[in-house]
Amino acid sequence: MKITPLEIRQKEFEKGFRGYDKDDVKAFLASLSQEWEREMDIQKELKLKLEAAEKEVEKLRQVESSLYKTLKTAEDTGANVITQANRTAELHLKETQIKADKLLSDAQQRAKDIVEDANHKAQAILEDTEDELKEVADGFKQLENHRDNVIEELRNLSTGLNDKVKKIEDRMQHVDIETHLKRARKAVKKIQNADEYELEEVKRPSIKHEAAKVPKAEKANHSEEPKQQNKNEESGGEDTSFFDEITAD
Structure with a gap:
């Protein structure tokens, strides 16, 4: 039987000859006692549950506090790590930039040195080539002068030979071949009749071939004519042969 507080307040007891009915009062009190005991048990159980819940809440609060502290520490650590990482990244970036600038500067200087060295070599080659071309030009000029x-x-030489041939042709036109043949026969007869004299060595007449000379040699040729005349005078005006007259020039 469930008794509410309202029923307890409104409960009326019948009056007997001597007051309230004792049985009703005892029955009500028994029921009230049972209900109250039940309520006390429930209250005790709830109290235990409340204590357990409070303990659980306390644990959860401790866990929450620990988690909060851990989270705070993690946040602080993360912030420090991020800050340190940013600083490290900036430092590495600066170092990388410095290295890149140095590499670029070294590469530019190296390229400049290579270009300057190439220009010097090209200039030297050009100067050597110009000198060689000048030497070739001088040599070619000397060859041209030599050729000229x-x-x-x-x-x-051609003019001198032509003049000599012309002179020979002119003399041959004025030579009397028969006269020279008679002179030759006469000389042979003299040799045959000279038994009492020692035989003299007679040189066979030969045609002399003069080597071709440059115009300088023509003066020597002109000087031979007086020598030939002197020779004729020394021989006492002997008759000259046909071949002597031809080669006299």
């Missing part, structure tokens, strides 16, 4: 001199000498 040779051509001039050949022209002079």
Whole structure:
């Protein structure tokens, strides 16, 4: 039987000859006692549960506090790590930038040195080439001068030979071959009749071939004519042969 507080307040007891009915009062009190005991048990159970809940709450609060502290520590540590990482990254970035700038500067200087060295070598090669070309040009000029001199000498030689051939042709036109043949027979007869005299060595007449000379040699040729005349005078005006007259020039 469930008794509410309202029923307890409104409960009325019948009056008997001597007051309230004792049985009703005892029955009500028994029921009230049972209900109250039950309520006390429930209250005790709830109290135990409340204590357990409070302990659990306390544990949860401790866990929460620990988690909060851990989270705070993690946040602080994370912030420190991030800050340190940022500083390290900035430091590495600066070092990398410095190294990159140095590498770039070294590469530019190296390229500049290579270009300057190449320019110097090219200039040296150009100067050497110009000197060689100048030497070749001078040599070619000397060859041209030598060629011109040779051509001039050949022209002079050709002119001298032509003049000599012309002189020989002119003399041959004025030579009397029969007269010279008679002189030759006469000389042979003299040799045959000279038994009492010692035989003299007679040189066979030969045609002399003069080497071709440049115009300088023509003066020597002109000087031979007086020598030939002197020779004729020394021989006492002997008759000269046909071949002597031809080669006299």
